[in-house]
Amino acid sequence: MRVSTLPRPHRHDVLLAVFGLSGGLLLWLLGLHLQSNRVLTALWVCLVPLAVVSGLELFRRTAPQTGLVVGTLALVADQFTVGNLATVLMFTDLVYAAVLYGKPSAARRIPVTTFLITVGVTIGFLAWFRTPQALLIGVVTAMVSFLPALTAVSVRNHRDAAATARLHAEQTALLAEMDRAQAVTAERARMARELHDMVANHLSAIAIHSTAALSIDDPGTSREALGVIRENSVDGLAEMRRLIGLLRTGDTAEPAASPTLASLDALVEQARTNAASSGLGCSFEDVREEPGPLPAPVELAAYRIVQESLTNALKHAAPGPVTVRLGQCGRLLTVEVSSALGERGGPRAPGSGAGLVGMRERVALLGGTIDAGPSAGSGGGRIWRVRAELPVEEGVSGR
Known part of the structure; x- marks a missing residue:
């Protein structure tokens, strides 16, 4: 069977109880009493309320309301003896502790109760004695009950305010850490998209043409493949150096030399060269009525999607045409890339799926939409089509 034990008193409470009892005994030995001509005239009787109140000091934190109730009874009993100043002083501490360490409801109720008691005692003794000196009894009652309760209310409010401020500071620090972690994650995702988009194109071309050079025993084909490999290696190194420079400077903005829609011709031409040996023919169509510069994030996203x-x-893609088409309808820029869907022989480079994820992330940041999947072509065949719609307003930065 589990035996419940009372919590151990706080060491400060033990010191208060010991000093209070010792002080009361010293006053009793010196014969310093508060009153005379009481019902219980034996001097030793006043030691009983003193011992009770000093014992209650041990539980001023753990059972403050019980201590106040029992202490009130002890103080009333003390009025029938010659009295002891230490008993009264320890009772004021019990009132203080009941407000400071008690329940919130008790902390609100005790000051009001002690105030009403003070007023009632003052009015009662004025009506009884009918002399102004009766006001002194009200003052003493206030000093013993109401003022300790009022002081405890002030201390408790300051303590609660300090706890609230500490909690707010901890929450602020937690939110700041979460913001920092989110910023780091977002920056890592942005740099991952940049690294993938800038380098994957060149590495894919290198992988395909190196496989062709190794598998086809033809000097002309090998020489042509090596030329494409060298060109893509040089371009990939240049892109990588630009990205490393961006990381070293710590600049979170887009690079000053970010690609634009004006560079799509060169991009498609390079893709045409890389894909010639695979039977792919790349073409570019800009059907916008008024081609012109667009916001930098929009142009960069469109370029990376293409x-x-x-x-x-x-x-x-299977051998056949690869078409890049730009259009604009109102405030939406349309980017569409289509290629033949089907099986293809010859060397191929593996994919990881990160490219589609990166495209969707770019479009989502601009508040646009993107679809990627198989569809019916104009000639009755099946094609793979990527279609993105990007808002071109200056203020668009994401949802």
């Missing part, structure tokens, strides 16, 4: 789509076509 770049990733061409890379995927180089990896997976």
Whole structure:
């Protein structure tokens, strides 16, 4: 059977009880009493309330309301003896502790109760004695009960305010840490998209042409493949150096030399060269009525979508046309890349799926939409089509 034990008194409470009892005994030995001509005239009787109140001091934190109730009874009993100043002083501490360490409801109720008791005692003794000196009894009652309760209310409010401020500071620090972690995650995702989009195209071309050079025993084909490999290696190194420079400077903005829609011609031409040996023919159509510069984030996202789509076509598309089309309807820029869908022989580069994820992330940051999947082509065949719609307002930065 589990035996419940009372909590151990706080060491400060033990010291208060010991000093209070010792002080009361010293006053009793010296014959210093508060009153005379009481019902219980034996001097030793006043030691009983003193011992009770000093014992209650041990539980001023753990059972403050019980201590106040029993202490009140002890104080009333003390009025029938010659009295002891230490008993009264320890009772004021019990009132203080009941408000400070008690329940919130008790902390609200005790000051009001002691105030009403003070007023009642003052009015009662004025009506009884009918002399102004009766006001002194009300003052003493206030000093013993109401003032300790009022002091405890002030201390408790300051303590609660300090706890609230500490909790607020901890929550602020936690939110700051969460914001920092989110910022780091977002920056890592942005740099991952940049690294994938800038380098994957070149590495895919290198992988395909190196496989062709190794598998086809033809000097002309090998020389042509090596030329494509060298070109993509140099371009990939340049892109990598630009990204490393961006990381070293710690600049979170987009690079000053970010690619734009004006660079799509060169991108498609490079893809045409890389894909020639795979039977892919790349073409570019800009059907916008008024071609012109757009906000930098929009142009960068459109360029990366085309770049990733061409890379995927180089990896997976069946021989046939690869068409890049730009259009604009109102305040929406339309980017569409289509390629033949089907099985293809010859060397191919593996895919990881990160490219589609990166495209969707870019479009989501701009508040646009994107669809990628198989659809019916104009000639009756099946094609793989990527279609993105990007808002071109200056203020768009994500949802």
